[in-house]
Amino acid sequence: MKTAYLDAFSGLSGDMMVGALIDAGADAAALERAMVGLGLRGYRIATRHKDVSGIAAVKFDVEVSAAQPERHLGEILKMIEGAGLSSRATANAIAIFQALGEAEAKVHRTTPDHVHFHEVGAVDSIIDIVGAAWALDQLEIGTLLVSALPMGTGFARSRHGIIPVPAPATAELLAGFPVRLGDGSAEMVTPTGAAILKALARPAPQVTTYEIERIGYGAGTKDFADRPNVLRIIVGRESAKFATDDLLEISANIDDLNPQIYGHLSDRLFAAGARDVTLTPTIMKKGRPAVTLAVLAAAAARDHIAHIIFSETSTIGLRFHAVSRLKLARKTIEVETRFGTIRVKLSGAEASPMTVAPEYDDCQRAALEHNAPLKLVMEEALAAARRQLGRESNY
Numbered sequence: 001m002k003t004a005y006l007d008a009f010s011g012l013s014g015d016m017m018v019g020a021l022i023d024a025g026a027d028a029a030a031l032e033r034a035m036v037g038l039g040l041r042g043y044r045i046a047t048r049h050k051d052v053s054g055i056a057a058v059k060f061d062v063e064v065s066a067a068q069p070e071r072h073l074g075e076i077l078k079m080i081e082g083a084g085l086s087s088r089a090t091a092n093a094i095a096i097f098q099a100l101g102e103a104e105a106k107v108h109r110t111t112p113d114h115v116h117f118h119e120v121g122a123v124d125s126i127i128d129i130v131g132a133a134w135a136l137d138q139l140e141i142g143t144l145l146v147s148a149l150p151m152g153t154g155f156a157r158s159r160h161g162i163i164p165v166p167a168p169a170t171a172e173l174l175a176g177f178p179v180r181l182g183d184g185s186a187e188m189v190t191p192t193g194a195a196i197l198k199a200l201a202r203p204a205p206q207v208t209t210y211e212i213e214r215i216g217y218g219a220g221t222k223d224f225a226d227r228p229n230v231l232r233i234i235v236g237r238e239s240a241k242f243a244t245d246d247l248l249e250i251s252a253n254i255d256d257l258n259p260q261i262y263g264h265l266s267d268r269l270f271a272a273g274a275r276d277v278t279l280t281p282t283i284m285k286k287g288r289p290a291v292t293l294a295v296l297a298a299a300a301a302r303d304h305i306a307h308i309i310f311s312e313t314s315t316i317g318l319r320f321h322a323v324s325r326l327k328l329a330r331k332t333i334e335v336e337t338r339f340g341t342i343r344v345k346l347s348g349a350e351a352s353p354m355t356v357a358p359e360y361d362d363c364q365r366a367a368l369e370h371n372a373p374l375k376l377v378m379e380e381a382l383a384a385a386r387r388q389l390g391r392e393s394n395y
Contacts, residue, residue, distance in 0.1 A: 001142025002213070005204055006197075007232035008147050011188030014128025016218040016231040017196055019060035021135035022047060024216025024235050028058075034134050035127055037083035042066025043123040050219040053228035057217035060131075062124035073101040073112050080130060086137050092200055093133035100195035103172040125192050132196055139235060145204035146197055149174065150183035167191055173198040176300035186222060205244040206324050212236040242326040247275060247296050249323045250305055252315040253282060255290035262291070265312045272308055273301040296323070332359075335384035339366035342381040346389075356385050 004024075006012065022028045028047045035045065043064050050059040080093045101112035108115065136144070151174075152165045165187045166174070173194035213236045220229035266277045276296040284290045293313070297305050299322075306318055328348040334341050343359040358381035367374040 002140050002235055003143040003145065003238050004141045005210065005234040006144065006146040006201065007234060008149050010220060010224065010227050010229045010231065011150050011152065011184060012193035012197070012231055013190040013220060014125060014132060014192035014196065015060045016220050017193060018128055018131045018135060019058040019218030020216040020231045020233040021132065021139060022060060022216070023058040023218060024139065024214050024233050026135035026138050030138070031131055031134055034085060035131060037085065038079050038126065038130060040123050040126065042068065043127065045127065052219050052230050055217055055228055055230055057219035057230045059219040062127045064123050068122050073097060073115055076126065083130070085134060089133045089137040092136065093130045095199040096129050096133065096195045099173060099198040100169070100191065103169045103195070106172055107168040128192055129196065136200070141235065144201040145208070146177065146201045147204055148178040148180055150180050150188045152184035152186050152188035153182055154186060156187045170194040176298065178203055178299070185224060185226070203246065205246050208238060208244070210234070210236050210238060242328060244324055244326055246322060246324050248299050248302055248320050249294060249296055250302065250318055250320040251292060251294040252309060252313070252318050253284055253290050253292050254313055254315050255284055255288050256314050261312060268308050268312065269295055269305060272304050273297055274305060333385065333388065335381055335388055337380045337384050339370050339372060339377050339380065342366060344381060344385040356382060358382055358385070
């Protein structure tokens with residue numbers, strides 16, 4: 001499968017996404033035929049080329065010619081399931097609408113099943129979402145990366161009245177994605193575009209080694225004075241040997257805390273989404289011994305992590321900065337032993353030798369249940385994993 005990078009310097013909408021995918025090689029005529037299976041009426045798909053600041057882009061439009069009913073999430077999902085799309089395109093389209101339903105439900109304090117899809121339940125939004133899922137599948141794009149997103153300014157008109165930009169549902173959907181608040185003179189990311197990202201994409205790492213195969217441009221509807229209103233999609237393959245991700249390191253020096261609290265603190269931090277928690281002895285000014293607490297976490301978890309540290313420790317200030325990680329490929333398998341089923345973590349499938357590590361919690365539980373030495377349980381789980389790996393041709 002390929003990787004696509006969404007260079008969203010002018011934001012992102014559903015029609016821009018489909019236009020960019022068509023410009024990158026998706027078959028527009030085949031997409032239109034695939035949408036017939038949805039059973040929708042009163043619309044026409046129009047695809048044309050548009051020059052935007054000298055950039056040749058594809059403008060994808062769904063022209064609606066008849067009034068449309070308000071649709072609930074369940075009705076839309078059944079429509080997608082019965083459209084005759086590939087299993088992957090179907091699953092992705094459903095995931096996008098479910099993400100959208102959860103965001104709308106949170107905004108309106110209801111449940112996804114009771115959300116009335118107004119704008120995004122209209123024919124054009126359904127075609128945009130399902131068309132994007134179909135085109136991603138046709139181009140065999142498995143990983144979707146996205147740049148930092150401009151969020152725009154001002155207000156927009158909706159069925160509920162005047163709402164702020166970004167729209168409340170858009171803001172909910174983009175939690176965890178890097179954004180530039182106040183960048184742009186209008187709505188730059190629509191709820192439809194944000195839902196596609198929430199369901200299928202992840203933030204692009206700071207540095208990505210990439211082999212470009214093709215580039216597509218999808219044109220937006222509005223014209224901006226300060227930038228071309230296009231979405232650029234770069235399709236290719238990540239050529240880095242290691243996976244990467246971007247996190248925050250949050251740290252503090254603590255010199256007056258009961259050491260018994262650190263274990264409880266670590267448990268709370270991991271439960272809150274910390275990727276790693278370390279405690280390092282250090283010496284502060286005037287020779288005072290202390291402990292440096294360091295936490296790795298996603299940027300979206302920063303405030304939650306900070307709240308826990310402030311409430312559980314005596315520190316009055318925290319440091320944080322962005323860090324990037326290189327990671328070996330990893331997966332978890334289950335092995336059968338005389339002490340029961342044990343999970344085993346594998347890392348570095350392309351490295352030599354592969355790291356094979358029985359899950360400590362499983363081994364400890366089995367050792368207590370069977371009144372067996374922990375080291376014996378771990379040794380047998382390791383041996384079972386190596387036997388299983390020897391039988392699997394893909395390892």
